[in-house]
Structures are given as C-alpha cells and as structure tokens.
Amino acid sequence: MSDPKTVIQQLFNRLHWLVKLRWLAAAGVFAVVFGFSQIFHPRYSVLPLYAVALFLVAYNGLIYAALLFFRKISYSSANFLANFQIFIDLTCLAMLIHFSGGVENPFGFYFIFHVIIAGILLSRRAALFQTTYAALLFLGVAWSEYFNLLPYYSLGIASLELHHQPGYLFAVSFVFISTLYISAYMTTSISHLLKDREKGLMKANQQLNEKDRIKSEYVLHVTHDIRDDLSAIQTCLEPVEKEVIGSLNKLQADLLKRAQSRCEQLIRYVNALLDITKLKLTRQLTLEPFSLEIMIESICDSVRPLAESKNISFHVRTDLKEPAVKGVRIYLEEALLNLLKNAVRYTRPAE
C-alpha cells in the first residue's frame, strides 16, 4: 500500500468520474439544443451545436476505451490525460457558447465548474493554466464577436445586441474572469489541504503497521525464550514426578503432579501464542513483483566462492518463461540461500 500507487489509483478513479460526467454533459447539450430550437426557432442553424455534442460523445468514447484498456497507468500519463480532457472540454464549451449567442448565452457560467474540476484534479500550476485558458477563451469569443473577427450567432431571444456594447462587455469580462480565478484558487486550496491530510494519514498508517510488525517480532522472540524455559522446567519435573529417581510420598506426588500439569498447560498457551504471532506476521507481508532471474544470480554469486573453495563445480542454468514473479522476496531469497548453502556445506569436496 505504497503512497504513489494510491495517488495514481485516486486520479484514475477521478478520470472515470470525469467520463461519466461528460456522458451527462453531452446528453444535456442534445436535450437543451433540441428543446431550445423547438421552442424558439432560432435564426441560425443549430447544426454546429449538434456537431460539437457529437464530437463530445465520440471523444468521450475514446477516453473511456483508453481507461478500460490501460488499467495500469503511470502517474504522469494519468495526469496528462486529465489535463488533456479539461483542455478539450473547455474548447468544446467555448465553441458551444460561440455558436449560440456568445456573451448573450448564460451557459457561459459553465466555465466556472470546469475550472472547479481542474482545481480538484490537477496540480496548482496546471489548474492555473487551465483557468487562464478558460479566461482567454471567454475573452476571445466575447471580443472577437465585438470586433467582428468572428461571426455573431444571435440567440434570437433578446434583441439587446449585448455583444456590441463595450461597457457591458467590460463589466462581464471583469466579473467573469475574477469569478474564474477566485473559484480556481478556492478549489485548489481546499483540494491541496485534503491531499496533504490524506498523505499524512497514509504515512501515519504505514508507520503504525511497521510498529505493529516490530512488536509482533518482539513478542515472537520473547515467546520462544519462554518456551525454552518451560521446556527445561518440564524436563526437570518429569523424572521426579514419574519417580524415576526415587519414590515420592502421596502429598509430594500430588503437588508435583499439579505443577507438572500447569506447566503443560502453559506450554500449550505459549505454542498457541507463537502460532498466532507467526500468522499475524505472515499476514503483514506484502506481495511484490520481482525478478527471479536477478535474485537467483545474486544468491549464486554469494554461494559460488564457498563452492569453489571446496572444489565443487557450480553451474547456474535458468530457462524462465516468466522471469518476474509475485511474492515475498526476502523469504524466498532466504529459503533458496539456505538450501544452496547447506548443499555446498554438506557436500564433500572433490578429491
């Protein structure tokens, strides 16, 4: 349960969440455009809006497939994917706004929640970059339409001609952009606070696990020592109790029998405690992938000098189809090393 792995998993889950939201967004665009065109019969064609919605569906499908296909993803590529998606989303939103009235369109406010999503998903710097991109898109659409650099597609509801009123444009630009930056700032602050706290918790949890493991090992050690002592006590008691070294009177025999049976009981307890502690320690082991080939090589390197000093020829041949395995590396290493060392130690040197 290492730190970066969980962070990647979290980002990965959020990418899935983003894909789900985008299905809703695309459906929403279809519904709103359809409803709007049925009620208001706008002067301009709504086809470009449908086209953008279709593009959203297609590109969301691709992202979805990519997430399914690349189950294992590095942090940097997950991060890139998040940035890329937000960038495309902002562009799509700008196009939708442009083809449906520009500054007149109240859906312009939707830029704000895109910025909030960026603040949750991305690093502070990337979120700031996306916020700036959103601001530029909004300003670009508004002022290009004002200067007739881009055509103006009137919604046809209000004949306010808002896009041609510089005072209004200035006011909207100012309020809009300040709202964007403030939202981005607040979201990144909160989400970073949460991320830091999460990291702290994870670290504390790891330390606790480690401490628990050390404690278990200590218990194991002490229990072994106790059992050795009990075993000696029993060996001392038994010959007396069994009257091998002389007969006892009835009372002596009774007391000794009691002592003996308590001692046996204690040995059973201690054995149970040993078993439980060992089980606990094995449960705390984490399986990790590692290369068998590298492990075998390093083990053989440490045994080879001993073998050669005894004039035992020592060859290593591996034919591994799958050189990487998953397991507890140190245990397997210890087992193999012991086997090899004993094999060398108990093999008679060649004449």
Added chain:
Amino acid sequence: MKKKILVVDDDQDFKAAISILLEAKGYEIHQASSGAEGFSKARLEKPDLILLDVMMTHRTEGFDIAQKLHTEETTKDIPVIMVTGISKETQVFFKYEPDEVWLPVKEVLEKPVKPEALIKAVEKHVR
C-alpha cells in the same frame, strides 16, 4: 562396568535433568556445553552414546558436530541421539530422518522429551 553417556547441550537445567535421570538409571554421565567441547570429550572419553542438542552457539551446530563425529576415526562408531526443539522453533514440521551422510544419528527426539521415551531410546541405541 557402567555405560558412559555424553550429554551435549547449552541449556544447563536441561542437561542437569537428563543427567540425573540417566544416572538414576545407572549410567555414567559426562557433560559438555558446546559442540566443540562435546567433540573433544567424545574423543577423550569414548562414550557409549552421545545425546546431542542442535541449536547451541549457532543454529545448526548439532548437525555439524554429528557429521564431524561420523567422519572422525575414533568417534565414528559412537551412536548419537539428537534431542532438539528445532522443528518447533523453525515451524518446520517434517521429521528428521536419520541418514548415513546427511544426518548420521540413530534417532531424533523432540524437546521437551518424556523420560520414558528418552530412556527407551537410550537403552535401544547404547553400545
């Protein structure tokens, strides 16, 4: 003449208990607290049986001494009984099968060993 038994174990109480038990059974007991001491006493005293612990100064000392005794001309015919808590200690629950080359001993007994079992084994293997 009394039969001689050499008890090699680093646990003083265990050694004492076994010695008293076997002395009561009429054996002459010699003691050693380490593998090296056990080996030299075996050569010197030529006992009729050796009781050997496994884990002393290092974890496999008993095995090594058993092999050394087996290869040494003056001691190779002395029967050895191994008395050990090693399988509980290492949680390896297989039986140690005595073997000419690897484990040249007559029998392996688990600690704590019952007096009857010990006496039976000693009577069976003593020269």
